Amino acid sequence: MSSKAPVAATSPPAPVVDAVPQELLSRFRVVKREFLKEHAAWAVLLEHAATGAQLVSIEAPSAGGGDEKVFGIAFPTEPSDSTGVAHILEHSVLCGSERYPCKEPFAELLRSSQQTFLNAMTYPDRTVYPVASLNEQDFRNLVGVYLDAVFRPRLSPWTLMQEGWRLEPSEEDKSRFKLSGVVYSEMKGVYSSADSLHAMACGQALFPGQSYGVSSGGDPAAIPSLSYADFVGFHRRNYQPSKARLFFWGDDDVAERLRVVDEYLTLGNIHDEEAHANGAGDPLPSGWKDPQSLTSWWPPGGARTGEATAYSPASPSDVVDEASAAAAAAAAPWTEPRTIRVEYPAAVSAEDDAGADAAADVASAAAEAAGEDSSGHFVTVCWALPDGGVGPGDADYVSDADRLGLQLVSALLLGTRTAPLHKALVDSAMGTAVTGGGLATHLRQGVFEAGLKGVWPAAVGAGPEDDQDAAVQAAVQSLVMDTLAATAAAGFDADHVEAELNTLEFAVREFGAGGTPKGLSLFLGAAGSWIYGRDPIDEMKFEDALAELRGRVEADAKGYLSGLMQRFLLDNKHRVTVHSAPSRTLSARLNSAEEAGVASVVSGMTPEDQAVAAEAAAALSRRQATPDTEQALASVPVLTRDALRRDAVIVPREERLLSLGDAGRCQLLAHALPGTNGIAHVAVSLDLGARLPAHLVQWLPLFAQLLTTTGSATRDDVQMSHRIGAATGGVSASAHASPVPGRRDVARLSLTVGGKALNHRVGDLAAIMQELLLTAPLAARQDLLRSQVRESVAATESALLSAGHRHAMSVLGATLSFPGELAHVMGGLPQLRFLRQLRARLESKDAAVAAAAAAEAQEVMEAIRGMALAAAASDAAAPGGADSGALATVVAGEDAAAAAGDAVCAVLRALAEQAPAAGLPGSGAASPSGVVGVGHSVSASLSPMAAMGLAGGFAEAEAAAAAGEGPRRVAVLVPTSVSYVCEAGIGFASPGEGVLTEGPEAGGAPLAAPAESHVASSLLSLGHLWDSVRVQGNAYGAGAAVDAVGGSVSFWSYRDPRIGGTLRDYATSSTWLRAGTGGSDPDAVDRATISAVGGMDKPASPSDKGSQSTSRWLLGITDEQVQARRDAVLGASPQSAADLADAIDQARSGTDGSGHVCVVTGKDIARAEGIIGADGKAAPGWQVVDAFKGERA
Incomplete structure (x- = not known):
């Protein structure tokens, strides 16, 4: 992508803010105004004269995304302990305010607004409250409710008990008490994830003794130490108008922006202590006490963070009360690197008795296949980077170009599977997946992290007599440091640099182009630096920094990029190696500690205190079940149906049936749309349903992954990765199971390969897609096959913990429809089982077993490729899901759609010409309907789950229901x-x-x-x-x-x-x-x-929009x-x-x-x-x- 690509129209004569009545404008001081060429919009930075609050007002035209209006407000909320006070407060301020006294205005807005975004987020050092809407009146309603919420919340003890924590009698046994609360439950889930625990341990180890060194979300072991007084006091100190950072984006009325902001800033942070304390009009039980007074000695959560980072919750006198949290100092740089070991709860089977910790070598895949624990060690090397300062005069100043340069270095090291650090970690076979992800810049100080998870002592050569923890830690740390040093000395390949620079430019130019409102992306991207005194408008610009970065790279890529690595990584002593070791007893110990803690607290309470606590919990339940009054509900503004647009959004689509010569026909769906910014998206979809036998469905996701990551006949994986990065904005492949309206017993099963590129590079994109589909080596590269399988297992296991509801719905989906069964096999527990078994065979110590597994994988991959090519040679796909065949889709500007369509159809023509005539290996019999399924009679013979030896498929469920089960x-x-x-x-x-x-x-x-x-x-x-x-x-x-x-x-x-x-x-x-x-x-x-x-x-x-249009076409809508x-x-x-x-x-x-x-x-x-x-x-x-x-x- 050329850095000279046009990005904006000429600036208008003056910002609209200049036309705001002087009487209103005089209440603000205009600090800065600038036309942002990157976003074709005026940005004005103002300071509220009476309070010092800052406001960024961006006047975005409707055609540039301004029709989706965005508001956000941010406060610095650095915590001093792990009670989760900032997180609980984020929930609580949305539970009623002075002007909107219903129980949950937030929920009412979700129920009755046309909002396109409505949420709040707690970061380790700030809390943000953004909203967005297309409807201007609705947008004003949202802004008013949020401003009243943050400045004038009704923070009653009821709110803390509901959103934070409380003691209440158990449902099963009223004589026993338990801990409850929304945030408490949320963080119990977070602290159940090994990935989350390790990530938190990294942040806490880098910044001990600072706000980043505690859990801003809240440690369940510390949350019960939060008192009501500290809860209210944290809001009083941190939600001051002087600390507020407000943001507007869109085509709404600028004068109205200033008016409503001035109104709330002038009112200020209102605290009616008596109203808060008595329950905001809902009296508390007689004798009620601040819950924290009952648990003030609550056991500290030291087990969470390991031996070296134990902490105890702060008392009220320990809470920092700075004039501004933004004034908090950056971490003092270390003079020597450090190491730390922590524990996380490993998986324990239902039959285990939670015996002593075992360091069994389950790196032996055969042992795992027999049922051994799949957990492993995490080791990540972490750096804290300089905070960058606020200007060139600061000692730690990092220029905008260098900040982009660090992003480029991170991408060069870890951005793709073939990047040197990522490749070294994966190829080492010491672990199952890479951790860290490189550079993160969302906090005051950037961090850089890289390492491995799923590491076992045997994989690093440690025997039973060795110090296995030390061996694991040293092996990963040495690999990371040695690879960085070697890469800095050798430099990066020129084509690699050009590829990642192109990818970086795509990323900054497409910023906010996805599902997130553009204005919201800008607000969230600037807020972190803004609260620390940096210019928020500068944070939204990239053209000059990008041009400067490209100039430095073109002048001396090796010197510049290696210099950044040397300064920020190799010579940086503010480094810690974090080692999270699996413990098979930690979960039981933590649960026992919680139960014992509750029991001890309750036993120390008088009978009267216990009765009051039980009555408070019961009263809260009654309060929650009691509907708001009509008067309270009426306080929340709502639109009427009359304000809703009647016409549906119809995406224009041109349907063309193109001839592929002797090879057949191609169905093309072309979407010529505005707002593409000169980028074209193309894809080919190949229907496999009439060809793929049931027992091969489980292989499809692996085929899609290997298709784009193993290179081609003329380029190895590294060269192909560089080729994709230099010529395109990315290429991907995926397998999908889609429903067929009117039939739950059949499905459309397809392989889709696509990507994006600048209009003039679509030919290159199409050539790459063709090269991959025809010549990718797939499983022929056994090293790449093994690493892909390992990473897929790790990713699926992580998803089970972080998104368990999706896996549960996948299980249910398999019983409800055949498309659901296919999706379950390709992405649910059956896929995890398949991948684990394949990994066990590929990594078997028996060479013959491993070779046979690799040979089978390659045979299956080539069979699937043959079926995909045959789909290209069949007749064109048709709407409604009834016919198999090929489909090409294009999304591009009007001036590029036709050429993009020709290019992608040329891909299908080339595929069709190479299609095998007959006798596809392992293809089996085609289903009668032309789609994967069972036709008109339910039969388990075509069930992919039955083919895997698994219960729970659609046909089985239908038969069970018919039998009355x-x-x-x-x-x-x-x-x-x-x-x-x-x-x-x-x-x-x-x-x-x-x-x-x-x-x-x-x-x-x-x-x-x-x-x-x-x-x-x-x-x-x-x-x-x-x-x-x-x-x-x-x-x-x-x-x-x-x-x-x-x-x-x-x-x-x-x-x-x-x-x-x-x-x-x-x-x-x-x-x-x-x-x-x-x-x-x-x-x-x-x-x-x-x-x-x-x-x-x-x-x-x-x-x-193109994807939505295509989905409707496939369904026949x-x-x-x-x-x-x-x-x-x-x-x-x-x-x-x-x-x-x-x-x-x-x-x-x-x-x-x-x-x-x-x-x-x-x-x-x-x-x-x-x-x-x-x-x-x-x-x-x-x-x-x-x-x-x-x-x-």
Whole structure:
């Protein structure tokens, strides 16, 4: 990408702020105004005269993304302990304020706003509150609610007990107490993830004794040390107007921006201590005490951070009360590197008795396949970089060009699989995946981190008699340091530098071009530096720095880049090697400590104190269950249906059927769209359904990964990586299982290869795609095969802990439809099982076993390639999912779409010409319908799960239902202290299953669920489930969803402390939807309609619009049907809620009165919930899958 590419139009004559009435403008001091050529917008930095608060006002034209208006406010909130006060406060200020006194204005806005973004985030040193909307009145409403929330919240003890922590009687045994709270539950989930624990340990080890050295989110072991007084005091000190940093982006009224900001800054940070203390109008029980007074000696969380970083929660007198948190000093540089060892809870099977820690060598893949623990050591080398200063006069000053240069160095070292440091770490075979990710700049001081996880002593040559911890740590540290030194001495290849420089330029120019509003991206990117005194407008510019960086690289790439490595890494003594070792007893010890701590606290309470605590918890529950008054609800401004746009967004699409000569035909979908910034996106989709046998489905994700990472016949993996980086913005491949409307028993299974490039480089992009599809060596490179399999196993295991609800829904999806089964095989637990088994064979100490595995992999890869080429040679794909074939898609500007279409169709022509005539190895019989599936009769013979020897596939579930068997109940055990609880069933019958399509949608795709169900599911998610599962049940998240194509209704929860209670809440959903205070409330339906339409109207990038258009085409959804479904949403009524209630009853009509259930949970929770017994065996009716022990289920 040329640095001379045009980026903006000429500047307007003057910013609009100049036209603001002087009486209003005089309340601010204009510090700086500048036209940002990068964003074609005026940016003005103002300072509020009365308070010193700073405001950035960006006047963005509608055509440049200004139609999506963005507001944000940031406060420096550096914590001094790990009680999570900043995080809990972020939740709490959104729980009612002076002007908006309902219990949760935030939830009301979610229910009734057209917001395109509405959230709040806590960083280690700041808290930010951003909102966005396309509707100007809606945007003003959001801004007003958020400003009142941050400056005038009603911080009652009820709020701390709900959002933070509380002691309450156990549901099962009222004589026993337990800890609860939304943030408490959230952080229990965070502290269950080995990846999260290791990442936190790295930050804390780099900055001991500073705010970055504690847990800003909150350590569950320390959260109960937070007192109500400290909670309120933290807000008083840190949410001062003088510390506020406010931001506007968009085409809204600039004078209105200044007026509302001036109003709230003038009012200031209001604290009515008496009102707060007495419960903000909701009196506390007589004799109530600050909860922290009952737990002031709460055991410190030293076990979290290891021997060298133990800490105890701060007392109120220890809390820092600086004039400004922004004045906090940067960390003093170290004179010598350090090392630290910590522990994390390793996976333990249900049958284990949690005996002594074992350092068993499960690097032996054969041992793991037999059921050994798959955990391993984490070792990451971490650097703290200079804070960069605020100007050239500072000793630690880092110029904007050098900051980009450090990003370039990080990408050169770790940005691709072939980058030297990443490659050295992977090729060492010492671990399963790279950790660290290189440079991170979101805090005051940048950090650089690199290392490995999944490291075992045997893999580094350590024997039983050696100091295994020391060996693991030293091996990884030496590898990192030696590779850095060798790379700095040799320099980077010129083509590698050009490739990564091109990729970097793509990244900065496409900043905010994805799903995140552009203004929000700018705000979040600038806020971290802004609170420390740097110029926020400068943080939004890149053209000059990019040109300077390119000039330095072109003048002396080796000298410049190696110099940055030398200064910031090799010569930097502020370095620590963090070693996280697996402990098979830590989880049990922490759980026992928590239980003992609660028991000790309760035993130290008087009977009167216990009664008051129980009554406070009960009163909180009653308060949560009591609806807001009409007056309180009316305080939150809402739009009316009249303000909603009637017309659906239709993406223009040209459909062309092109001849590929003797090779067949190509279906082209071309999207000529504005706003592409001279970048074209192209893709080819090859339908494999009529060719791929069931037993090869599990191989498809690996094929897609190897296709773009192993090089080609003429370029090795390193050369191809450089070629892709230099000529394109990236190339990717993926496998997808898509539904076919009207049929749950068939699916479209396809391989998609695509990428993006500047318009004039689309020919290069197409040539690369063709080269990869035809000649990529795939599994022929056994070293690359092994490393890819290792990394895929590690990534899937991490996802099980961080996104357990997705895996639980995947399990349920496999029982509900054939597309769901395919998706489960390719991305769920069966894929993890397959990859583990393949890794065991590839890494077997028996050379014959390893060779046979590699040979089989290559044979399968070539077979899949042959099937893909055959798809290119077949007739063109058709809408509706019924036919197999080839599809080409293009998203580009009007001046480039035609040429891009020709280029991508040329790829298909070349593929078709190379297609094998017949006799594809291992292809098996084609399914009768032309798509992977079972045609008109259900048969397990084509089930990919049955082919893997696994239960739980779609055909099996259908047969079980026909035989009158009950729904599935599956528990997936992982090392976690929270649960992910999901339930699903078929609620809406598909038109292809006996229900005729009627009304305005006739003639389009036979979708199962009516459009209005989207309104009703939103109403249910943000109403009943929000109140019962999140607020009262303390889950971090919960919701319901309807699959319009397949007709399923599903429930999910996230980081949930309960299982049985949550399932009971799901069971009452249909009753709530029919109730006058729930789904049948016309006002509630109106609000949900506004929210649903807002979700439909979220802005999308050109590439996302093209993807949406393509998906609709594949499903057979016509433009008329899109409009009809929008009309149906706009016309939603209480009957829509009643219809969803009927669908939920249908989905939960199993023999036990429920739907299919899957929970991802921990062993101790499963035992407490009665899912497994004391012997570790599954309770009747439950199937237990031990995800980290490779159980065959």
